[in-house]
Amino acid sequence: MPCHDSPDLEKLDLITVLRALADPVRLDIVQRLYVLGEANCAALIGSRPKSSMSHHFQVLRESGILHTRIEGVQHHNSLRLQELEIRFPGLMDSILNNTEAAQLRRQTSS
Amino acid sequence: MPCHDSPDLEKLDLITVLRALADPVRLDIVQRLYVLGEANCAALIGSRPKSSMSHHFQVLRESGILHTRIEGVQHHNSLRLQELEIRFPGLMDSILNNTEAAQLRRQTSS
DNA sequence: TCTATAGTTCGATAACGATCGAACTATAGA
DNA sequence: TCTATAGTTCGATCGTTATCGAACTATAGA
Numbered sequence: 001m002p003c004h005d006s007p008d009l010e011k012l013d014l015i016t017v018l019r020a021l022a023d024p025v026r027l028d029i030v031q032r033l034y035v036l037g038e039a040n041c042a043a044l045i046g047s048r049p050k051s052s053m054s055h056h057f058q059v060l061r062e063s064g065i066l067h068t069r070i071e072g073v074q075h076h077n078s079l080r081l082q083e084l085e086i087r088f089p090g091l092m093d094s095i096l097n098n099t100e101a102a103q104l105r106r107q108t109s110s
Numbered sequence: 111m112p113c114h115d116s117p118d119l120e121k122l123d124l125i126t127v128l129r130a131l132a133d134p135v136r137l138d139i140v141q142r143l144y145v146l147g148e149a150n151c152a153a154l155i156g157s158r159p160k161s162s163m164s165h166h167f168q169v170l171r172e173s174g175i176l177h178t179r180i181e182g183v184q185h186h187n188s189l190r191l192q193e194l195e196i197r198f199p200g201l202m203d204s205i206l207n208n209t210e211a212a213q214l215r216r217q218t219s220s
Numbered sequence: 221t222c223t224a225t226a227g228t229t230c231g232a233t234a235a236c237g238a239t240c241g242a243a244c245t246a247t248a249g250a
Numbered sequence: 251t252c253t254a255t256a257g258t259t260c261g262a263t264c265g266t267t268a269t270c271g272a273a274c275t276a277t278a279g280a
Contacts, residue, residue, distance in 0.1 A: 014208055015134055022128035023238085041257065049240055054258055056238090073247050073256045090204035098124055098198040133268085151227065159270055164228055166268090183226045183277050 004061055004068040006080065009087050012064040017088065020063035021095060026056050030065060030079065031101045038069075038078040114171055114178040116190065119197050122174040127198065130173035131205060136166050140175060140189065141211045148179075148188040 021027055029044050036043070045053045057077065060066045065084065069076045084092045096102060131137055139154050146153070155163045167187065170176045175194065179186045194202045206212060 014205070014210070015132055015137060018128055018132035018137075018205070022125055022132045024125055025238085027125060027128075042255095050257065051241075051259080052239055058258090059237095070257095075257065088204070088208040090200060091208055094198070094200035094204040095124070095128070098201055100124070135268090152225095160227065161229080161271075162269055168228090169267095180227095185227065 002070045004070070004075075006061065006067050007064045009064075009083050012084075012087050014088060014091075016063045017065060017084075017091070020059050020065055023056070023059075025052075026060055027095075027099060028101075029056060029060065031096065031099045033066065033077060033079050034081075034096050035101075038076050040074045040076055044077070112180045114180070114185075116171065116177050117174045119174075119193050122194075122197050124198060124201075126173045127175060127194075127201070130169050130175055133166070133169075135162075136170055137205075137209060138211075139166060139170065141206065141209045143176065143187060143189050144191075144206050145211075148186050150184045150186055154187070 021030065025048070032044055033039060041050075041053055041057060057066070057068070057075075061068055064080060064087075066077050067080050069078070079092070081092055131140065135158070142154055143149060151160075151163055151167060167176070167178070167185075171178055174190060174197075176187050177190050179188070189202070191202055
């Protein structure tokens with residue numbers, strides 16, 4: 001099962017991860033992936049050009065936040081939540097629970 | 111007791127906070143403040159010029175991460191941990207516990 | 221009043237990163 | 251083999267930001 005290279009756990013760098021998440025487009029992608037579990041690029045692109053999205057996925061991949069499994073023509077992306085939890089305990093939880101989307105979810109469900 | 115303006119809690123933005131923390135110099139300042147509690151700029155500056163540091167403190171202040179209390183000539187900086195905990199539960203904890211400095215502390219104390 | 225100290229502001233520069241169109245690669249299906 | 255689809259790579263542009271020296275402000279203390 002082919003896939004893009006993902007950096008090893010030990011090599012993940014907090015600054016790099018924070019910088020990857022500190023962008024509205026990428027945080028949106030991450031938030032959607034959190035809800036969807038796995039998705040191809042098309043499902044996560046709004047109306048932006050493919051080249052822009054490819055760039056953001058690359059940043060997220062290289063920072064270690066997501067993993068890309070390639071199946072034929074489609075690239076299936078998913079968050080590396082378990083691994084991130086080992087490397088940076090609590091980090092992704094605290095960010096995913098504090099996105100605007102998460103705060104909206106809390107509001108509407110209460 | 112004079113001080114720099116700090117943005118209101120509701121106005122704090124996750125992306126802005128993450129971007130402020132996603133810089134090695136600033137994350138180092140924040141990490142030191144976490145250990146020291148309160149410190150003036152001089153205590154947090156390495157060998158960098160004052161104007162660079164003033165810039166980083168401004169970014170941290172405007173993002174809502176730190177508060178600056180002015181006492182005479184000195185500016186006493188401290189993290190707004192309690193307020194940040196209310197606005198973004200768990201966020202600062204998870205970041206402060208995952209800095210390189212924190213990981214070093216854990217290694218040497220075990 | 222003079223001086224030293226602490227920090228800000230200003231202006232310039234340089235590096236980085238987001239954005240996007242166009243060309244390219246690779247796979248699936250007809 | 252041809253075509254459509256999914257995504258990458260390349261190159262250019264543009265806005266943002268880090269860096270720093272120099273000038274400035276304000277307070278404390280002699």
